[in-house]
Amino acid sequence: MASSGCSTERGRTSRNASFSGGMDLELVPETGCLSIIVLGASGDLAKKKTFPALFNLYRQGFLQSGEVHIFGYARTKISDVELRDRIRGHLVHGNAASSDLSEDLSNFLHLIKYVSGSYDSEDGFRLLDKEIYEHEVSKNSQEGSSQRLFYLALPPSVYPIVCKMIRHFCMNKSDLGGWTRVIVEKPFGKDLGSAEELSSQLGELFDEQQIYRIDHYLGKELVQNLLVLRFANRLFLPLWNRDNIDNIQIVFREDFGTDGRGGYFDEYGIIRDIIQNHLLQVLCLVAMEKPVSLKPEHIRDEKVKVLQSVPPIKTEEVVLGQYEGYKDDPTVSDKSNTPTFATVILHIKNERWDGVPFILKAGKALNSRKAEIRVQFKDVPGDIFKCKKHARNEFVIRLQPSEAMYMKLTVKKPGLEMSTIQSELDLSYKQRYQGVTIPEAYERLILDTIRGDQQHFVRRDELKVAWEIFTPLLHRIDEGELEPIPYKPGSRGPEEADELLAKAGYIQTHGYIWIPPTL
Numbered sequence: 001m002a003s004s005g006c007s008t009e010r011g012r013t014s015r016n017a018s019f020s021g022g023m024d025l026e027l028v029p030e031t032g033c034l035s036i037i038v039l040g041a042s043g044d045l046a047k048k049k050t051f052p053a054l055f056n057l058y059r060q061g062f063l064q065s066g067e068v069h070i071f072g073y074a075r076t077k078i079s080d081v082e083l084r085d086r087i088r089g090h091l092v093h094g095n096a097a098s099s100d101l102s103e104d105l106s107n108f109l110h111l112i113k114y115v116s117g118s119y120d121s122e123d124g125f126r127l128l129d130k131e132i133y134e135h136e137v138s139k140n141s142q143e144g145s146s147q148r149l150f151y152l153a154l155p156p157s158v159y160p161i162v163c164k165m166i167r168h169f170c171m172n173k174s175d176l177g178g179w180t181r182v183i184v185e186k187p188f189g190k191d192l193g194s195a196e197e198l199s200s201q202l203g204e205l206f207d208e209q210q211i212y213r214i215d216h217y218l219g220k221e222l223v224q225n226l227l228v229l230r231f232a233n234r235l236f237l238p239l240w241n242r243d244n245i246d247n248i249q250i251v252f253r254e255d256f257g258t259d260g261r262g263g264y265f266d267e268y269g270i271i272r273d274i275i276q277n278h279l280l281q282v283l284c285l286v287a288m289e290k291p292v293s294l295k296p297e298h299i300r301d302e303k304v305k306v307l308q309s310v311p312p313i314k315t316e317e318v319v320l321g322q323y324e325g326y327k328d329d330p331t332v333s334d335k336s337n338t339p340t341f342a343t344v345i346l347h348i349k350n351e352r353w354d355g356v357p358f359i360l361k362a363g364k365a366l367n368s369r370k371a372e373i374r375v376q377f378k379d380v381p382g383d384i385f386k387c388k389k390h391a392r393n394e395f396v397i398r399l400q401p402s403e404a405m406y407m408k409l410t411v412k413k414p415g416l417e418m419s420t421i422q423s424e425l426d427l428s429y430k431q432r433y434q435g436v437t438i439p440e441a442y443e444r445l446i447l448d449t450i451r452g453d454q455q456h457f458v459r460r461d462e463l464k465v466a467w468e469i470f471t472p473l474l475h476r477i478d479e480g481e482l483e484p485i486p487y488k489p490g491s492r493g494p495e496e497a498d499e500l501l502a503k504a505g506y507i508q509t510h511g512y513i514w515i516p517p518t519l
């Protein structure tokens, strides 16, 4: 796995060999050493997602020992060894034990160095810069050609000061093809005002091309497949509109509660945590027009147009819920009004979608864990089968778990009688792509950042319109004008949400259930 010396031919090829390589991306030539700096390295996201994603990229040859170094930075006073011990277990999770794995693990962990310092301390960031610089010098990286990727695995409250410190003390010294990029995590603000303030603060320090606002749903395999599916298949082109589609649901369900993150969650709630970002991003890809090309700006231009076509949310098209027992968490206020469940209907007032409700539903502590897009077609006109038994066509994209796409169809029930039954055309990934490992969303997005591809990241104007849509509703909830309905953990959520779904036109096929095929 390991290679020595900076920018080996292999390293250059593998880091640049993008999925969209043939798609006209202007990739930055790579010549220097890469330093990845995880700020907030002592935290939950860093150990569960960031370091494991880096390890997987390392194992696949996208990060090479000879040219990459990883730095952890946080206030907690621990040594390099202690940081490595904290994350080790999360790196091996899900990987079969083997001698390769333990060798890779040990080599990878040795690439990690920890620097302790506070987020507003000049000394801390000067020390960090010195460590990065020493690494670059040790790899004979030409000054100005090195690449520095800062991953802010931190609460957003410290983004402005941390970005200021990076800007003043940790940038590349000159520009010989090198770069400095910053990945920022959601939530990007709490409402339109705070998001815009944060954007302005960051915008004063970095160009838009240097800021990568990560939304990990954009890194999921089946979310990335949406544009291919829609625009590379003739089949969907004539059907994907208000003439044929009755309603679209985008659903996120989790079968566990706030799971130790009650303090964070209570401040944000399910709309800010899931709907305003993850589900809205999925909606954009489902609803947008064909972009001029696959250039990031062309795609993001189309996403912005979709969001700009969404009129204000009506209170009667919202159902909020809170699971019973949520307030037992000592980090949650006894009087909390925070929704842990929400169904919100959005409309898109354009030629393609006028009249088609987009039903966004998300909830914690429900009866299952899944995320999917459910496109329900209109009834077939002229019912020659004279039986109401055959149900509507539905095209379902299962984002997780058991990634799949299936089309619910009415077919003749096999046998002597002429009767109909609901069945499906099924593309289940595990079965169809045996032996293929679907990459973790974070892996893909970190690699995109290294490659300078912003296609799957949220642009500033996109973020602004997303907040414009939800801010009035969020303010009404914050002011206590809308109360969440209690629901039992392990249930479907409040019954009122199903009633709203029916009012929006969704017709459930009773007695039909899709079972993911097993090998």
Ligand SMILES: NC(=O)C1=CN([C@@H]2O[C@H](COP(=O)(O)OP(=O)(O)OC[C@H]3O[C@@H](n4cnc5c(N)ncnc54)[C@H](OP(=O)(O)O)[C@@H]3O)[C@@H](O)[C@H]2O)C=CC1
Binding pocket: 040, 041, 042, 043, 044, 045, 046, 048, 074, 075, 076, 119, 152, 153, 154, 155, 156, 157, 158, 185, 186, 187
């Ligand atoms: N955890 C998750 O599953 C997900 C998290 N995110 C986002 O990622 C970011 C990081 O999340 P997560 O790792 O859970 O957060 P943590 O609460 O674990 O914080 C990360 C680190 O930041 C430092 N920190 C914590 N609170 C403060 C504070 N008030 N002021 C300054 N520093 C602080 C701590 O390091 P130290 O004290 O050592 O400096 C901590 O280890 C957040 O923006 C979060 O919303 C997004 C998706 C999922």
Ligand SMILES: O=C1O[C@H](COP(=O)(O)O)[C@@H](O)[C@H](O)[C@H]1O
Binding pocket: 216, 254, 273, 274, 371
């Ligand atoms: O961003 C978040 O996402 C997770 C769910 O992510 P998934 O990839 O497992 O679907 C959610 O649990 C968390 O509350 C939220 O902050």
